[in-house]
Amino acid sequence: MILQTITPTTHDLGQFEVRRALPKKERTMVGPFIFVDEFGPAQLDIGTAMDVRPHPHINLATVTWLFAGEYGGAIDHRDSLGTFSTIRPGQVNLMTAGKGIVHSERSPAEERATGPKLYGMQTWLALPDGREEIDPAFEAVADLPVIEDTCAKSIVIMGQLWGKRAATTTYAETIYAEIVLAPTGSMPIEAEADERAVMLVGGEASLDGTPLGLYELTVLAPGHAMTLSSERGGRIMLLGGEAFTTKRHAWWNFVSSDKDRIRQASEDWKAGRFPKVPGDEKEFIPLPEGRPKTVTD
Template identity: 70%
Template sequence: MTMGITTTIQPVSHDLGAFTVRRVLPSPRRIMVGPFIFVDQFGPAEIPPGHGMDVRPHPHIGLATVTWLFEGAINHRDSLGSFATIRPGQVNLMTAGHGIVHSERGLPEEFDRPKRIYGMQTWLALPDGQEDIAPAFESRAELPLVEDNCASARVIMGTLWGRTAPTTQYAATIYAEIVLAPGGAIPIDADADERAVMLVGGEAELDGVALEPYALAVLAPGQAMRLASDRGARVMLLGGEAFHSPRHVWWNFVHSSRERINAAKDDWFAGRFPKVPGDEDEFIPLPKIPMTRSD
């Protein structure tokens, strides 16, 4: 590692047939970066005709999901009755709190034609005292854009480069998509407790050190750095407030209490979570051994 990059977390890849999902958090090397406790990147890929994203209804507690697309479109439905078509440039924040159920599916009108998919799915752990708040949903497209001739950055959450996104925060959070043209560069502020970057397209370097594609580079706290690219790149910056009490992850459940997670398992198995209006007929069963777990 360099002095600026303290840890590099390699992704675990899951081949879903039409596209690949790469997961960097949680990992054995690190559970969280700021509030971020789950980071998935998927695509870029073209989904062929007759196939599509098809994530059946499933539950969450103790977290907020953040969906961000570079390409494609996804229909979101949840047990609050929310419906939104997620598109590039629009952030969807779903707060699970004490419990929510949602589905994510491709657009029916696109099923019989090729379609692109490329984006990020992240989870934010809710802070102490807010883990069991009421569920909520918001979708925002009016997000600050910081740009010059060779660099642009969309502030998805928090305050960066002097601009603040309107997206709700429960703990102090930073999240941004950075696009560098060939020869572009941008400073990475040092204000957040914890920060990381993920190269999701092209080539880039941080203080002269090349970033590995799809790996999560965790940055040293308090150190200002410079992100640059000779050939062009897309990079995600994420992080925020450090959590001082641990969080546990089991499947789609995040909480400081293992007992609360066990209760959520029982509730999902017994059918006590609410249904998703317009998507009531299917669900993902409780797994015996989940792919996502922290301990």
């Protein structure tokens, strides 16, 4: 049973598009997921790049996932902990902001020379009550469970699905998976999570016979087992988990249960009180003037 269908807001960044499904006015969260962006597929011009300058986060964890295939590319991640990690398809990068972190995301040098490819997901997970101000951390996990048969393949990115659990850290109960269906393939969607949603990110697929719209976030009613299927082949993201009982607020790159904490983080960023990113200290994204693109309330 489909509970809700959310059409993302598309941001045209010149050579590629970013589609933001959460947060939206009609829904701010699915489980702990409070921000859901899909980007690409895109091939950038030679000599150009994706350059997301250093910027801060608090009280959340970011999850970056890139798709394999024709548009499978890479992203260099740097953060204020001193982390440097090149994100590639099949590897999940989890950056825990907690009480505060700064990071940048840029196309690697070798991709700039050939034309960077971009196709993947960037999501934020709100941290649960009592854990919003934990120490910042980073992990990259490539050894992820795979469930497959001749016409379907699923990678468990976070949490437990289809009897397999990913090694990726979770702070609240979380499910996150990529499902690739070959023509005539199908995959059951388990019903245990409090909240679940799927997003078709390539090809075509249907849910219990109802076609999915490309890039739409389809929220499923709790407690109903359903089946994904595809006649011609498709790629689908499954996400969700524990429903939060305490409201979360989002403003720009900050998420918190406390609006005053967001105001303090904004003042700290404007005043230069956040730590620098080693190896990427010269640039930064300034605090927005007025209403940012990501905001609730």
